[in-house]
Amino acid sequence: DAKTTQPPSMDCAEGRAANLPCNHSTISGNEYVYWYRQIHSQGPQYIIHGLKNNETNEMASLIITEDRKSSTLILPHATLRDTAVYYCIVRAPEYGNKLVFGAGTILRVKS
């Protein structure tokens, strides 16, 4: 799996959009970008994934650059409950669901 690079931490004001960047410059054509988050000591939670088109669901939006070398996870209106570690993962389908987690970004949402 391609490596990803994320900032170690970010702060965001409550109610504002949180934009979490991820670099994956060595991504291959068939590799997907996945985002998970982990709140406190809970298990990781799936958020969203995409291949090359932008994706949106009830939790977040995923913006992937045209060259696919980077992506941004957007939480449109961050709440205190969104404080968590956010993991950006690149996955190739031929490796099944074996996800390789990095250190992630600690997002702190502040009131």
Place this chain on the structure above:
Amino acid sequence: GAGVSQSPRYKVTKRGQDVALRCDPISGHVSLYWYRQALGQGPEFLTYFNYEAQQDKSGLPNDRFSAERPEGSISTLTIQRTEQRDSAMYRCASTLSDTGELFFGEGSRLTVL
């Protein structure tokens, strides 16, 4: 149950003892994954199963670690002759299909004294 269930939630053991950690996946989920997570770090892949077949055990640290899923449902991760460095949160996840969306349990926290 509605989610992935792991037991025990907390296990304290003495160095040299064997421990068995259990995972009961979401009903009907084909694939089951084991991860280990040290404090302040992301989850580290250990092994996974499709049905009862162990597909990949490349993440198991050494031969003291083993896992089984004999009937394609409940899985057990066994650590023999535990060492202090084995102390961590052990997490299980399951998934219905090959979509990359894993459902994680609450984990089993192992402390080796």
